Amino acid sequence: MNTRHAVIGLASLVLGVSGSWAAMGVANVQGTAPGSTISGTVKFEDTAGGLKVSAQLTGVPAGPHAFHIHEFGSCDDMGKAAGSHYNPLKSPHGEVLKVGIHHAHAGDLGNITAGADGTAALEAVIPGVTLSGGKYDVAGRAVILHEKVDDFSQPAGNAGGRIGCGPIVLVGAPAPAAPAK
Ligand SMILES: [Cu+2]
Numbered sequence: 234m235n236t237r238h239a240v241i242g243l244a245s246l247v248l249g250v251s252g253s254w255a256a257m258g259v260a261n262v263q264g265t266a267p268g269s270t271i272s273g274t275v276k277f278e279d280t281a282g283g284l285k286v287s288a289q290l291t292g293v294p295a296g297p298h299a300f301h302i303h304e305f306g307s308c309d310d311m312g313k314a315a316g317s318h319y320n321p322l323k324s325p326h327g328e329v330l331k332v333g334i335h336h337a338h339a340g341d342l343g344n345i346t347a348g349a350d351g352t353a354a355l356e357a358v359i360p361g362v363t364l365s366g367g368k369y370d371v372a373g374r375a376v377i378l379h380e381k382v383d384d385f386s387q388p389a390g391n392a393g394g395r396i397g398c399g400p401i402v403l404v405g406a407p408a409p410a411a412p413a414k
Pocket residue numbers: 299300301302303318377379392
């Protein structure tokens with residue numbers, strides 16, 4: 234009886250969750266230069282407070298690097314095909330996490346800092362931005378890691394070349410865990 238109820242409960246929980254699962258977004262970041270050691274993953278998730286961005290990178294030269302969402306989902310031509318910073322409201326370049334999308338480009342995440350071991354992580358929430366289906370969404374755009382620090386000067390933070398890039402793609406419900414090997 235208890236077991237059966239537990240099974241039914243689990244089934245309805247799974248159905249309920251799968252029916253309402255918001256999509257996730259993922260960008261697989263790769264170095265733009267041949268032989269680059271840069272790689273990593275950036276996850277995107279809609280939350281009540283805005284778009285949650287969680288980045289984990291490796292192989293990054295130590296120090297701070299500008300980190301932005303650019304407007305197009307292509308990494309061709311050393312990342313130049315990703316276009317400019319995502320900026321739906323024609324705002325100046327800035328620090329969106331501090332001043333919001335009306336006062337900074339929606340894609341202006343600022344800097345991500347790599348340690349001596351080349352790992353870099355960032356977690357942030359961009360208010361007013363969504364993954365997909367909203368007015369200001371990022372699916373189909375790209376994450377860009379720059380050569381230099383974002384100094385927040387106009388028009389784009391003086392951040393130099395594009396050393397890492399990853400198109401933001403939608404993924405469905407989280408895949409089941411891989412079988413143990
Ligand atoms: Cu950029």
